[in-house]
Amino acid sequence: MADLSGLYQEVILDHSKRPRNFRVLEDATTHADGYNPLCGDRLTLYLRMNGDQIGDIAFKGSGCAISTASASILTETLKGKTRAQAEGLFERFHGLVTGNSNGGGAELGKLAVFSGVSEFPARVKCATLAWHTLKSALAGDAQEATSQADDPEDQAAR
Ligand code: ZN
Numbered sequence: 001m002a003d004l005s006g007l008y009q010e011v012i013l014d015h016s017k018r019p020r021n022f023r024v025l026e027d028a029t030t031h032a033d034g035y036n037p038l039c040g041d042r043l044t045l046y047l048r049m050n051g052d053q054i055g056d057i058a059f060k061g062s063g064c065a066i067s068t069a070s071a072s073i074l075t076e077t078l079k080g081k082t083r084a085q086a087e088g089l090f091e092r093f094h095g096l097v098t099g100n101s102n103g104g105g106a107e108l109g110k111l112a113v114f115s116g117v118s119e120f121p122a123r124v125k126c127a128t129l130a131w132h133t134l135k136s137a138l139a140g141d142a143q144e145a146t147s148q149a150d151d152p153e154d155q156a157a158r
Helices: 002-017 065-078 083-097 105-119 121-138 152-157
Strands: 030-036 041-050 053-062
Touching: 002 065, 002 105, 030 121, 041 065, 041 121, 053 065, 053 083, 065 083, 065 105, 065 121, 083 105, 083 121, 105 121
Parallel strands: none
Antiparallel strands: 030 041, 041 053
16 A cells, blocks of 8 residues: 555646646636635636536646645546536545545546545645535636535544
8 A cells, every 4th residue: 555655646746746737728618716725725727618518627726736736637537528427526536535435446547546635634625626616617606616614524624
């Protein structure tokens, strides 16, 4: 397992140093801003929807290595996916980083590199910020994505 976490760390560092799809999407059909006050991570996520499919996706912002890598891998993973597939992956990813996953990480692909985050509850919001922002963007909601008070992440972070 030590080797695995080393490999995971390498992927996260790579994506935080060279984030993929890191740009403003000029022809975005929807976007949303996300802010994680616990860490100071900020990002804007841009989507170009082709009907129900994510035709293109990109982000801009600044934050810690985990939030940046998470947004970068999110954009790589979700390009070409449908809204329903994206929402399904969000549920799986959320379960993974909060330690509520019941196995089956195969579908998550590269997102599995964040499995170690479940051991660091204070970093869960860093890892999920891009996903909460995605949900806002998909909802067509331009307001800031902040977690609800009854979100299990809040309990975990205390
Ligand atoms: Zn952070």
